[in-house]
Amino acid sequence: MxxxxxxxxxxxxxxxxxxxxxxxPHLQGELNAILSFVEQLNEVDVxxxxxxxxxxxxxxxxxxxxxxxxxYADKIVRNAPTTEDNFFLVPKVVE
Amino acid sequence: xxxxxxxxxxxxxDGLKAKSFSATELAQAHLAAIEKARALNAYxxxxxxxxxxxxxxxxxxxxxxxxxxxxxxxxxxxxxxCTDGVTTTAGSKILGNFNPPYESTVTRNLWNDGAVMLxxxxxxxxxxxxxxxxSAFGPVVxxxxxxxxxxxxxxxxxxxxxxxxxxxxxxxxxxAVAAHLCLGATATDTGGSIRQPAAFTGTVGIKPTYGRVxxxxxxxxxxxxxxAGPIARTVRDTAIMLRSxxxxxxxxxxxxxxxxxxxxxxxxxxxxxxxxxxxKEYRIDGMSPEIEKLWQQGTEWLRAAGAEIVEVxxxxxxxxxxxxxxxxxxxxxxxxxxxxxxRYGLRENGRDIVELYEKTxxxxxxxxxxxxxxxxxxxxxxxxxxxxxxRAQKLRTLIKRDFEEVYAQGVHAILTPATPSAxxxxxxxxxxxxxxxxLNDIFTVTVNMAGLPGIAVPAGLDAQxxxxxxxxIGRAFDEETLxxxxxxxxxxxxxxxxxxxxWA
Numbered sequence: 001m002x003x004x005x006x007x008x009x010x011x012x013x014x015x016x017x018x019x020x021x022x023x024x025p026h027l028q029g030e031l032n033a034i035l036s037f038v039e040q041l042n043e044v045d046v047x048x049x050x051x052x053x054x055x056x057x058x059x060x061x062x063x064x065x066x067x068x069x070x071x072y073a074d075k076i077v078r079n080a081p082t083t084e085d086n087f088f089l090v091p092k093v094v095e
Numbered sequence: 096x097x098x099x100x101x102x103x104x105x106x107x108x109d110g111l112k113a114k115s116f117s118a119t120e121l122a123q124a125h126l127a128a129i130e131k132a133r134a135l136n137a138y139x140x141x142x143x144x145x146x147x148x149x150x151x152x153x154x155x156x157x158x159x160x161x162x163x164x165x166x167x168x169x170x171x172x173x174x175x176x177c178t179d180g181v182t183t184t185a186g187s188k189i190l191g192n193f194n195p196p197y198e199s200t201v202t203r204n205l206w207n208d209g210a211v212m213l214x215x216x217x218x219x220x221x222x223x224x225x226x227x228x229x230s231a232f233g234p235v236v237x238x239x240x241x242x243x244x245x246x247x248x249x250x251x252x253x254x255x256x257x258x259x260x261x262x263x264x265x266x267x268x269x270x271a272v273a274a275h276l277c278l279g280a281t282a283t284d285t286g287g288s289i290r291q292p293a294a295f296t297g298t299v300g301i302k303p304t305y306g307r308v309x310x311x312x313x314x315x316x317x318x319x320x321x322x323a324g325p326i327a328r329t330v331r332d333t334a335i336m337l338r339s340x341x342x343x344x345x346x347x348x349x350x351x352x353x354x355x356x357x358x359x360x361x362x363x364x365x366x367x368x369x370x371x372x373x374x375k376e377y378r379i380d381g382m383s384p385e386i387e388k389l390w391q392q393g394t395e396w397l398r399a400a401g402a403e404i405v406e407v408x409x410x411x412x413x414x415x416x417x418x419x420x421x422x423x424x425x426x427x428x429x430x431x432x433x434x435x436x437x438r439y440g441l442r443e444n445g446r447d448i449v450e451l452y453e454k455t456x457x458x459x460x461x462x463x464x465x466x467x468x469x470x471x472x473x474x475x476x477x478x479x480x481x482x483x484x485x486r487a488q489k490l491r492t493l494i495k496r497d498f499e500e501v502y503a504q505g506v507h508a509i510l511t512p513a514t515p516s517a518x519x520x521x522x523x524x525x526x527x528x529x530x531x532x533x534l535n536d537i538f539t540v541t542v543n544m545a546g547l548p549g550i551a552v553p554a555g556l557d558a559q560x561x562x563x564x565x566x567x568i569g570r571a572f573d574e575e576t577l578x579x580x581x582x583x584x585x586x587x588x589x590x591x592x593x594x595x596x597x598w599a
Contacts, residue, residue: 001479001482003473007473008469011469011472011473011476012469013453014472014476015428015456015465015468015469015472016432016435016449016452016453016456017453017456017457017460017465017468017469018450018453018454018456018457019457027465027466027469030466030528030529031466031469031470031473033528033529033530034420034466034470034529034530035470035473037417037420037530037533038417038418038420038421038483038487039417040413040414040417041414041417041418041421041486041487041490042486044411044414044490044493046486046489046490046493049489049492049493050489050492051485051488051489051491051492052488052489052491052492052495053488055305055319055491055495055544055545055546056304056305056306056349056351056546056571058306058349058351060348061345061348061352063345072196075196076196077438078194078196079193079194079196079438079439079440080437080438080439081436081437081439081440081441081442082442088437088438090437090448090451091444091445091446091447091448091451092447093447093448
């Protein structure tokens, strides 16, 4: 399988990465190189094989459903580009 | 007395206890060496004030006969570990001046044991790379040079000539350890990022079993593959460091509740009676005769030390790298969705929120990271998920099964080359075809896919005078056998003589 220019633009939008017209052909070439490299996986018969979901067989740890941390909103927003009253600010989303 | 920066961690620990020198003197010696080595670009941030304050606290403890397992030992920290109040970049522009208000579990464990932080080490952006060339802060210069090369210290602290890469992604860690700019360094390994740079720089690096070390507070790349470990100058030193780094952590549900063995005690165990497997599938087409010879030599060393050598088969080996280049980008595309210009890091404004995201991410991520996010987005997108992602995860099951079958035959560890070649020059690989760079990880990536531990140990030099490493792969949670067998190789090969400070 390979991707065309239109697909490259669609993937970029899904990934929320702006691409320039000049970048598209390069990205297309690089993505297709990777896709053609992974093509060899189709040689393998994977009928009846379970996909891996956990590399180390272990029961997931559980803890009591309670508050263990928090109460410092100022620390949480400290690294944000713009904030107001400990809220993150973004451009208006709902008109 | 040996220069303080040339001690091993074990020697420094003994010297501090015997009061032959102080932790402050040890830190100062390293800070001076770092200052003279800025042209190598191994550190992205030096923290001399913090180092001296931590060393002073260590000296107070040591003077009372107290202190932890790493009391006063100066270390470099890969800039992927969040450090409280100290800028953490992951080698990317998108994190900007991110200043974490918390400490990663790994670094917290090290400080609790008395270690001293010298600074933050350069790396490939978000740990994606095999040469440290994708860092937003520029490449790292390897302290190694090819015999007769034109690389030398230039004017005004610059480097002249076409230098070698230290490998990646933990390139800053490996270069700093090899150039005596710290006694040991933290590193991380998703597909080979500890073992490949260790092999390229004549240092020792171990990726522990998935779940041995907490991932909490370490910037995530591919969460089912990422694992932190140490790079140091001897097998024993990595054993000392890993014992401090590892252990259960309630903040990471994939970190196992197993006690951490005394890894250092395992170093002198030897390999008598152990069965070591040699996988025939690692003998790849076009493998250099030097690597072939080194591998044969390693086999002989282990046999001479009393191990039984058996040929084994890991039939799905060749599919590990292509499966990795589906699984790792898929997880990365999900993990890196958090860099959106809203909660931390860089922000490029747009007309609406979507444009803000798109412009921020276009400006903040480098080429390799964008490429991997896009591949990951594609293989997870509607209509392609089963063909790519599910198939790759099935391959992963088969890769792990290969190892399980070999271990079920009584094999204790597997010996392979660490890399297909010695270090290459800057700009030499991957500029046209990204896959050319990816092939660096062909011997290491299987280990991540199966969640197993792997250690890279220097074993010799190539014809150009550059270090080559061997890799030992162990059973899950049996790092001890790797330390034992790794020490046998280190003893037989003799410790590699590291480069003199031509850059200073």
